Amino acid sequence: MADIAVHEAVTSHDDHGAAGHGSITGISNNKLAMWLFLGSECLLFGGLISTYMLYRGRHGSGVGPAQLFDIPLTSVSSFVLLMSSLTMVMAVNSAKRKDDRNTNLWLTVTALLGSLFVGAQVYEFTSFYHEGVGFTTSLFSSSFFTLTGFHGVHVSIGVIMLLAMVAIISRNKVAGDKAEVVEMIGLYWHFVDVVWVVIFTLVYLIPA
Amino acid sequence: MSAVTEHAEQDEHAGHHAHGGEEPHVPKDSYFIKVALWLALLTALETSTYWIHLGGFATPALLIMMTIKFFMIVMIFMHLKFDNKLFSLMFYIGLGLAIFVYCVALSTFQFFAR
Amino acid sequence: MAIIERTSAVPATVSGAGATALLTPTQSLGVFRRPVAATGWRAWVFTVDHKKIGIMYGFVAMFFFVVGGCEALLIRLQLAAPDNTVLSAGLYNEMFTMHATTMVFLFVMPMAAAFANYFLPLQVGARDVAFPRLNALSFWLFLFGGVFLNTSWFLGGAADGGWFMYSPNSSRLFSPSHGVDYWVLGLQIIGIASLVSAINLIVTVLNMRAPGMKLMNMPVFTWMVLVVQFLLLFALPVITVALFLLSFQRNFGAAFFDVGKGADPLLWQHLFWIFGHPEVYIIILPSFGIISEVLPTFSRKPLFGYKFVVFSGAAIGFVGWGVWAHHMFASGLGPVSVAVFSVATMLIAIPTGVKICNWTLTLWGGKLWFSTAMMFAIGVIVLFSIGGLSGVTHAVAPADTQQTDTYHIVGHFHYVIVGGAVMGLFSGFYYWWPKVFGKLLNERLGKWNFWLMFFGVNLTFAPMHILGMQGQPRRMVVWPEKLTGEGFFNLAFWNKIATLGSFTIALGVLLFLINVVYTAKKAGKAPLDPWDARTLEWMTASPPKEHNFDTIPTIHSLDEFFHRKYEEVDTDKGPRLVRVRSAEEVLAAEEAKADTHIHMPSPSYWPIVLALGLPIIAYGVIYNLLLSVVGAAVLLLGVFGWVLEPSVAEDSDYDPPAGGSETKELSSVG
Numbered sequence: 006m007a008d009i010a011v012h013e014a015v016t017s018h019d020d021h022g023a024a025g026h027g028s029i030t031g032i033s034n035n036k037l038a039m040w041l042f043l044g045s046e047c048l049l050f051g052g053l054i055s056t057y058m059l060y061r062g063r064h065g066s067g068v069g070p071a072q073l074f075d076i077p078l079t080s081v082s083s084f085v086l087l088m089s090s091l092t093m094v095m096a097v098n099s100a101k102r103k104d105d106r107n108t109n110l111w112l113t114v115t116a117l118l119g120s121l122f123v124g125a126q127v128y129e130f131t132s133f134y135h136e137g138v139g140f141t142t143s144l145f146s147s148s149f150f151t152l153t154g155f156h157g158v159h160v161s162i163g164v165i166m167l168l169a170m171v172a173i174i175s176r177n178k179v180a181g182d183k184a185e186v187v188e189m190i191g192l193y194w195h196f197v198d199v200v201w202v203v204i205f206t207l208v209y210l211i212p213a
Numbered sequence: 214m215s216a217v218t219e220h221a222e223q224d225e226h227a228g229h230h231a232h233g234g235e236e237p238h239v240p241k242d243s244y245f246i247k248v249a250l251w252l253a254l255l256t257a258l259e260t261s262t263y264w265i266h267l268g269g270f271a272t273p274a275l276l277i278m279m280t281i282k283f284f285m286i287v288m289i290f291m292h293l294k295f296d297n298k299l300f301s302l303m304f305y306i307g308l309g310l311a312i313f314v315y316c317v318a319l320s321t322f323q324f325f326a327r
Numbered sequence: 328m329a330i331i332e333r334t335s336a337v338p339a340t341v342s343g344a345g346a347t348a349l350l351t352p353t354q355s356l357g358v359f360r361r362p363v364a365a366t367g368w369r370a371w372v373f374t375v376d377h378k379k380i381g382i383m384y385g386f387v388a389m390f391f392f393v394v395g396g397c398e399a400l401l402i403r404l405q406l407a408a409p410d411n412t413v414l415s416a417g418l419y420n421e422m423f424t425m426h427a428t429t430m431v432f433l434f435v436m437p438m439a440a441a442f443a444n445y446f447l448p449l450q451v452g453a454r455d456v457a458f459p460r461l462n463a464l465s466f467w468l469f470l471f472g473g474v475f476l477n478t479s480w481f482l483g484g485a486a487d488g489g490w491f492m493y494s495p496n497s498s499r500l501f502s503p504s505h506g507v508d509y510w511v512l513g514l515q516i517i518g519i520a521s522l523v524s525a526i527n528l529i530v531t532v533l534n535m536r537a538p539g540m541k542l543m544n545m546p547v548f549t550w551m552v553l554v555v556q557f558l559l560l561f562a563l564p565v566i567t568v569a570l571f572l573l574s575f576q577r578n579f580g581a582a583f584f585d586v587g588k589g590a591d592p593l594l595w596q597h598l599f600w601i602f603g604h605p606e607v608y609i610i611i612l613p614s615f616g617i618i619s620e621v622l623p624t625f626s627r628k629p630l631f632g633y634k635f636v637v638f639s640g641a642a643i644g645f646v647g648w649g650v651w652a653h654h655m656f657a658s659g660l661g662p663v664s665v666a667v668f669s670v671a672t673m674l675i676a677i678p679t680g681v682k683i684c685n686w687t688l689t690l691w692g693g694k695l696w697f698s699t700a701m702m703f704a705i706g707v708i709v710l711f712s713i714g715g716l717s718g719v720t721h722a723v724a725p726a727d728t729q730q731t732d733t734y735h736i737v738g739h740f741h742y743v744i745v746g747g748a749v750m751g752l753f754s755g756f757y758y759w760w761p762k763v764f765g766k767l768l769n770e771r772l773g774k775w776n777f778w779l780m781f782f783g784v785n786l787t788f789a790p791m792h793i794l795g796m797q798g799q800p801r802r803m804v805v806w807p808e809k810l811t812g813e814g815f816f817n818l819a820f821w822n823k824i825a826t827l828g829s830f831t832i833a834l835g836v837l838l839f840l841i842n843v844v845y846t847a848k849k850a851g852k853a854p855l856d857p858w859d860a861r862t863l864e865w866m867t868a869s870p871p872k873e874h875n876f877d878t879i880p881t882i883h884s885l886d887e888f889f890h891r892k893y894e895e896v897d898t899d900k901g902p903r904l905v906r907v908r909s910a911e912e913v914l915a916a917e918e919a920k921a922d923t924h925i926h927m928p929s930p931s932y933w934p935i936v937l938a939l940g941l942p943i944i945a946y947g948v949i950y951n952l953l954l955s956v957v958g959a960a961v962l963l964l965g966v967f968g969w970v971l972e973p974s975v976a977e978d979s980d981y982d983p984p985a986g987g988s989e990t991k992e993l994s995s996v997g
Contacts, residue, residue: 024217028534032297034457037534042524044307045560049312052598053318056583062235064588080260087256102718111314140581144588145269147581151572161238169970178971188292195291199283211257211272299533310561310648318597321652321664 028178039189044197050200053155054207057148061208064145068138075129082125083205086160089118090198093191100187108187109171115194116167119160126157149208156204159197166190239295248289255282335826340512376873377461380466382763388438394477395429397835398422400829403787407826409808412871420802421506422645425480428510429611432517433473435744438752439613440469443552445513447528449864450549452537454875457530459928460969461523467938468520470595475942476513479506486510490800491603491654492573494584499577510575512945518563518570519941525559528552537863539882540708543637544861546885547630549638551616554610554644561648562605569598576584578948593658594892600651608647610744611684611711612640614751615682616935618704621758623688624858625701629886632685639685656724657731665724672911679715698858699773701752706781710746714739715791732802735795741788745832748957750780753839755921758978760846761853765869769850774840779835786828790821795924856910861889866913877921888913931972937965 028034061070096111130150133139138146170190173179179186255278288294293301309311319325332860360577371379402422405413405672414422448456455464479485486506488497493841497507573595575581582588584595623630630636652668653659686708695701717739721727730736731973753776760768795814799806839890856865866888867876884890891913908916940962947955 029295029536029538029540030299030534032299032534034530036296036300037303037530038458038526040303041529041560044304045522045564047304047307047311047564048314048561049564049568051315052565055315056568056572056594058319058324059322059594060589065589074667076260076263080256080263083260084253084256087251087252089254090286091245094245094249094290095242098239098245101239140579142582142789144582144585144590147575147583151575151581155571173943173970192291193285199286199291202279202286204280206259206275210262210275231730307561312566312647313650314601317649318601321660322591322593323596323661 008129030085033185035189036192039192043192046200047096047153048198049204050152050155053090053094053148053152054200054203057152059146059207060148062145064143068136069145070149070208072213073133073136073138075132076128076209078125079205079209082122083201085118085125086122086201088193089122092118093194097184097188097191100184102119103175103184105183110172112167112174116164117169119164119167119194123157123160123164126153127162130154140198151173152204152208156200159200163190163197166193184213239292245290248285250284252282328496344561358722362566373463373932375455375463375928375930375934377444377448377456377459377462378871378873378875381441381443381460384437384441384444384466384469387473388434388441391429391473392438392836392982393840394424395434396833398426398429400833401828402426403673403829405804406806406822408823409811412711414804416804417484417487420489421480423486423802424476424487424492424506424510425485428476428486428514430744431490431606432514433469433959435610435752437469437522438715439610440465440521441516441546442613442617442752442755442759443528443555444524446759446864447531447549447552448535449534449867449871449875450546450862450875451532451540452863452880453535454533454879454925455536455928456527458527460931460934461527463931463934463940465520465527467526467935468523468941469624470518471518471938471942472513472516475516475945476509478510479513479536482509491599492595493599494573494592495586495590495776497573497577497595498584503735506578508949511570511577512948515567515570515574516941516945518567522563525556525563528556529560532556532609533897537879539880540887541882543634544882544885547619547633547636547640548613548862551612551619551640554640555612558600558605558609558612558644558647562602562609565598566602569595569602570764574948593655593660596655597651598659600654601648603654604651605644605647607743608643610748611935612643613750614707614748614754615640617751617755617758618686618707621700621704621754622689624758624860625698625704625884626690627696627859628689628693629861630685631688631691632681634884635681636685639681639838642678643675646671646678649676653722653724653727656727663821669722673719674717676715676722683712683715696858697887698757699770700754700756700758700770700775701783702774702777702857703757706750706777707747707754710742710781710784712743712748714742714746718743730795732794732798732800734791734801738788738795741791742784745788746784750784753777753780758837759864760860762864762869762871763859764847765853766846766850767853767857769842772838773844776835776838776842779831779838783828783831783833783835786826787833788824788828788985790825790828794818794821841843855914859892861886863887865910866891866917868914874925874927876896877918879922880917931969933965933969933972937969940965 091182092115094112098117099107099111101133130153134143140150167190170187174183246263259275259278262275267274287304292306352688369985371383374380399412404421405419405422405788444456448454477485482505484504484506486492486502486509487504488510489505492510493508495501517872536545569818572581572583574585576585582590584590584592586592603939617632619630619636621819634810647781650672651666653672654669656665686704690705712995717735719961721730721736721739757773760766793816795801797812797818797820799818806822808819853869856871863880864871866880880887888910892908892910893904894907895902896907898905940958940960943954943961946956947953947958
């Protein structure tokens with residue numbers, strides 16, 4: 006929930022004119038706020054990852070991570086999310102060139118890749134559920150669904166922001182520096198990707 | 214990897230001249246595509262450990278590849294390398310604190326002894 | 328967008344009468360007009376002015392202080408006599424849980440936020456915070472979160488697990504009412520408020536400083552608040568995780584703290600105290616900042632060792648991350664962990680001791696002026712030292728094992744929190760009241776206020792050390808007659824003294840409230856610079872104009888305002904600092920350079936709308952998820968209204984810069 010508040014403030018783009026002119030450090034308020042927020046998010050995901058690490062082996066006689074995970078599927082969705090970071094960079098670069106058409110194109114592609122990732126996660130969750138591993142089944146399952154669910158919610162919020170940005174750019178309603186707003190969403194998006202890089206290795210690839 | 218590093222160094226050099234309200238120098242699209250290819254390669258290597266068993270080397274190898282990917286994205290895609298150092302400071306304080314407190318907490322549960 | 332227009336031909340006077348506000352209404356969501364009223368309730372509810380928000384923070388926090396105080400008095404009444412029946416056991420559990428929660432999250436933290444909001448921009452020479460609308464959002468989230476939390480009293484009972492809500496005691500099985508759910512969700516909302524405000528204030532301090540104000544030129548209060556905001560920024564997500572885990576367990580059946588499924592209850596303790604120990608410094612550092620302003624002013628000397636005070640504050644902030652497990656010495660951590668955390672805890676006493684030395688040496692050789700603010704500040708040094716010293720003894724694990732969960736601990740941390748943090752906030756009230764309201768609080772009533780609180784704190788909390796050593800457990804609803812013991816150390820005597828002391832504190836606080844009313848009704852206008860102060864917030868009218876400074880001052884030194892009033896003059900006894908200008912003259916010089924175009928952020932509907940969404944979602948989580956959907960819709964409405972609302976008026980609304988006069992704008996308004 007905190008995300009929304011912060012991001013909206015950031016996307017609402019409160020700065021007057023170009024990035025950070027007039028501030029004593031010469032850097033933009035919005036970008037600084039975003040980085041502070043991301044620093045704070047490290048502690049949030051760190052706590053969730055630690056909870057999972059502590060509890061990953063605690064599933065009693067039930068199904069554990071080794072039997073459950075579908076590594077090929079997750080590898081593909083990880084790759085999709087990773088590539089969405091590239092398309093996001095393209096969007097940011099297009100925005101810096103003031104190329105609205107390409108900015109919107111790349112933002113849309115990024116949102117699509119993000120939705121693909123979320124879709125894969127929904128599929129993964131339902132298949133786990135059908136294998137008898139629900140949210141309340143064991144300590145392992147509760148902490149797994151909480152960690153990946155939090156990440157999924159972050160991706161979904163990112164997708165909403167991307168699509169909202171596309172709509173706002175098409176209607177030309179961006180107040181202030183368009184490139185900076187796109188860059189801000191980009192920072193959030195890459196962060197979500199980077200968190201998945203960590204989750205993919207620690208949760209899926211390293212055997213419990 | 215060397216091509217990427219070399220290129221990045223040049224860009225960093227250029228980045229140093231950017232200060233004040235000026236936009237920091239950010240490399241071209243082609244550079245980012247190269248970085249993305251490296252990331253894809255690393256991901257492929259990571260995933261391959263699922264089929265090729267490395268035994269005791271698997272965990273350290275995976276952790277190293279994870280760290281490389283993490284910093285490639287953070288420094289290049291998120292521009293920390295080219296941007297004002299204050300941003301890096303803010304982010305790395307959070308990252309460092311997170312690693313510190315959670316590793317200490319997990320070690321009190323004998324997590325690393327297992 | 329409020330644009331304050333002033334023709335350069337008519338310089339504004341010190342009182343601000345020359346400033347006229349031209350308000351340009353712009354539309355929100357294309358439907359509503361912007362709430363641009365400058366008077367009436369709308370001017371407060373939709374305001375984004377950091378000063379108004381600061382005042383609102385202060386009033387709401389004061390209200391919760393009275394609520395939390397009444398809870399404390401009920402606890403002490405229950406413990407005044409053996410086998411007492413003032414409160415039932417269940418109600419007693421709710422009372423101490425809510426007393427602690429209210430005092431920590433709804434009084435000390437928001438009151439510090441009130442001071443920070445009001446004075447940070449003034450002390451760094453800014454016209455507002457970096458994101459004014461986010462600032463309003465923080466306040467409304469805090470208010471709604473606090474109210475939400477306290478509605479639990481009327482909806483089936485409040486939380487009853489103690490303020491650190493240890494698992495598995497906090498599970499449905501042991502706490503079946505909705506109290507813990509209210510507590511979890513309420514703290515979640517208040518946490519978002521603090522996180523948003525932390526980001527906002529850090530950006531303000533780092534980015535919005537006036538030209539020439541280097542980091543090492545910033546007033547100590549600003550420094551300490553900056554450290555606190557970093558602590559909040561990094562500590563809040565940890566408690567957020569813990570609260571999410573607990574509410575997922577209670578509301579959605581997750582297994583996190585279900586010992587039957589193999590859960591480790593220490594997980595909660597770690598997460599709570601990784602947040603909880605930095606929280607201790609979050610509580611105390613603003614007060615340290617306040618008295619670091621008050622002591623030099625009333626000693627007529629610069630602060631002794633400014634750099635040491637600043638760096639030791641930052642050091643406390645850092646080392647504070649490595650000591651959390653000293654709250655868990657009795658939980659079976661293992662000898663290595665205990666030893667490591669024990670040593671780290673002893674280390675943190677060093678920077679704290681540095682501060683105490685610096686304050687004392689600030690007093691040394693000064694021309695002391697014993698105003699009420701000064702007395703409260705000296706009270707902090709004395710009482711905090713007592714609490715700090717008993718705290719260091721708890722770093723020694725064997726001693727701590729004996730004292731854990733006894734009244735001794737209660738005595739220790741109340742010395743630190745009431746003696747350190749609360750007394751410091753009161754020092755701030757007396758010091759800054761004339762700045763905020765333009766009137767001096769009555770000094771005679773103030774002195775009574777101080778002495779009653781000072782004696783009250785000692786009467787209440789000193790006996791608790793004895794009670795604890797005699798074995799009275801913390802959180803015990805009754806102490807039986809037959810266990811009271813005999814002679815000087817019997818429980819009955821000291822429990823009565825502690826209760827008497829608590830009512831003495833209450834009387835002191837009541838005198839403060841009377842003082843506030845009396846001052847508002849009777850007192851005349853305060854002088855511009857009543858304390859001959861040193862820092863930038865005094866270099867403007869009292870109360871400050873909406874735009875704070877007529878012209879943004881250029882900073883040359885620490886204690887800028889002092890150095891504009893005093894200059895070194897050669898006398899026959901060598902060079903001396905001599906007052907060369909009055910505060911009025913300094914201000915008049917600034918007035919003469921007044922900016923002609925000052926752009927202030929416009930009020931907005933959306934912070935309060937967005938904030939309203941969260942308690943609705945929270946009620947939904949407890950009672951019916953459909954309600955959460957409604958809340959989410961309100962939230963979404965707020966978000967989109969916010970995004971689409973222009974926070975800065977169109978360029979056509981601005982006059983082109985007149986020849987020769989410079990246009991200065993807020994670099995950021997949000």
